[in-house]
Amino acid sequence: xGQVPPSAHLEASDVxxxxxxxxxxxxxxxxxxxxxxVLLEVLFxxxxxxxxEALAEAVQARIPxxxxxxxxxxxxxxxxLGVIVHSHLGHGPATYQLxxxxxxxxxxxxxxxxxxxxxxxxxxxxxxAKAELGFTIDPHHFAILGRCxxxx
Amino acid sequence: xGQVPPSAHLEASDVxxxxxxxxxxxxxxxxxxxxxxVLLEVLFxxxxxxxxEALAEAVQARIPxxxxxxxxxxxxxxxxLGVIVHSHLGHGPATYQLxxxxxxxxxxxxxxxxxxxxxxxxxxxxxxAKAELGFTIDPHHFAILGRCxxxx
DNA sequence: GCCCCAACTGCGAGTGATTCGCAAGTACAC
DNA sequence: GTGTACTTGCGAATCACTCGCAGTTGGGGC
Numbered sequence: 001x002g003q004v005p006p007s008a009h010l011e012a013s014d015v016x017x018x019x020x021x022x023x024x025x026x027x028x029x030x031x032x033x034x035x036x037x038v039l040l041e042v043l044f045x046x047x048x049x050x051x052x053e054a055l056a057e058a059v060q061a062r063i064p065x066x067x068x069x070x071x072x073x074x075x076x077x078x079x080x081l082g083v084i085v086h087s088h089l090g091h092g093p094a095t096y097q098l099x100x101x102x103x104x105x106x107x108x109x110x111x112x113x114x115x116x117x118x119x120x121x122x123x124x125x126x127x128x129a130k131a132e133l134g135f136t137i138d139p140h141h142f143a144i145l146g147r148c149x150x151x152x
Numbered sequence: 153x154g155q156v157p158p159s160a161h162l163e164a165s166d167v168x169x170x171x172x173x174x175x176x177x178x179x180x181x182x183x184x185x186x187x188x189x190v191l192l193e194v195l196f197x198x199x200x201x202x203x204x205e206a207l208a209e210a211v212q213a214r215i216p217x218x219x220x221x222x223x224x225x226x227x228x229x230x231x232x233l234g235v236i237v238h239s240h241l242g243h244g245p246a247t248y249q250l251x252x253x254x255x256x257x258x259x260x261x262x263x264x265x266x267x268x269x270x271x272x273x274x275x276x277x278x279x280x281a282k283a284e285l286g287f288t289i290d291p292h293h294f295a296i297l298g299r300c301x302x303x304x
Numbered sequence: 305g306c307c308c309c310a311a312c313t314g315c316g317a318g319t320g321a322t323t324c325g326c327a328a329g330t331a332c333a334c
Numbered sequence: 335g336t337g338t339a340c341t342t343g344c345g346a347a348t349c350a351c352t353c354g355c356a357g358t359t360g361g362g363g364c
Binding site: 185246 | 320321322323324330331332
Binding site for chain 1: 240258260261267269273274276277280281284285286287288289290291293294295296297298299300301304
């Protein structure tokens with residue numbers, strides 16, 4: 001800790017640092033445990049989404065005895081706090097990342113390549129879905145399949 | 153069989169009837185087995201997508217001893233032939249339906265309601281994805297999450 | 305500082321969906 | 335009819351999680 005004042009009246013804000021998230025965890029009645037801290041450090045360091053397997057490997061590199069079920073439980077807690085999200089990039093296990101970095105994906109069903117899709121690309125669909133179906137879309141959760149340029 | 157001539161030179165066409173699909177199966181070196189026939193009848197009768205569990209129940213109502221793994225294997229074969237597709241409507245098991253009936257879905261992440269989305273709604277996204285990323289999208293496979301009008 | 309207890313953890317077993325290996329069964333080309 | 339390659343039933347295996355439980359520990363309260 002350092003850049004965050006010793007609490008007093010912090011309000012679920014400053015989720016931009018590991019320490020900030022741990023303050024939020026405590027504010028919600030949780031505990032700032034080593035496994036949670038290291039998991040957060042890994043997530044903050046990650047450049048893209050990670051599978052639970054990859055997360056576990058990274059966490060266990062620093063704390064060897066952290067059990068997979070603990071990773072799952074911590075991920076679930078952090079999701080409930082809204083700090084992270086998971087998404088499904090095709091079949092296979094889910095991937096996790098910081099909520100602030102969430103984005104949509106196109107996955108090539110031939111070569112498996114994942115392409116990140118800018119949110120702006122979904123503006124039209126979001127508008128139509130809202131207007132015609134009353135539906136507010138969140139395009140981040142499930143990837144959209146298709147074929148990349150090389151495989152068309 | 154009846155409306156399809158006894159083969160001779162049929163060309164993977166007429167996939168609009170059970171008999172037509174079974175001809176295609178044979179043409180590709182497969183066998184027209186009872187379990188495959190009944191599975192197809194169930195799929196042709198179905199109005200919407202069915203889970204493997206529902207399919208198995210319907211098939212077993214007519215042929216009690218069909219094993220789940222047989223259902224899975226037949227579904228896989230029919231997918232390879234392009235006759236059916238499966239899609240994921242949120243977490244939970246996949247659902248299957250005739251390829252000709254495939255469409256996209258919006259799923260409410262609060263109440264779970266599934267809304268069918270007309271393909272036209274994706275025309276803009278398809279165009280932009282193609283133009284900007286070279287990506288040809290197939291929006292049918294994974295549902296898009298969000299909130300329905302009632303839950304917003 | 306110390307205490308206490310709810311939150312957390314490791315561990316192993318359980319679950320749900322799907323896949324696999326194998327030996328017995330059967331569709332269908334010849 | 336016959337042979338054989340495709341199918342099937344069955345049970346075990348796998349994969350991604352989830353759960354129950356008993357022991358551990360963070361951190362608010364004194």
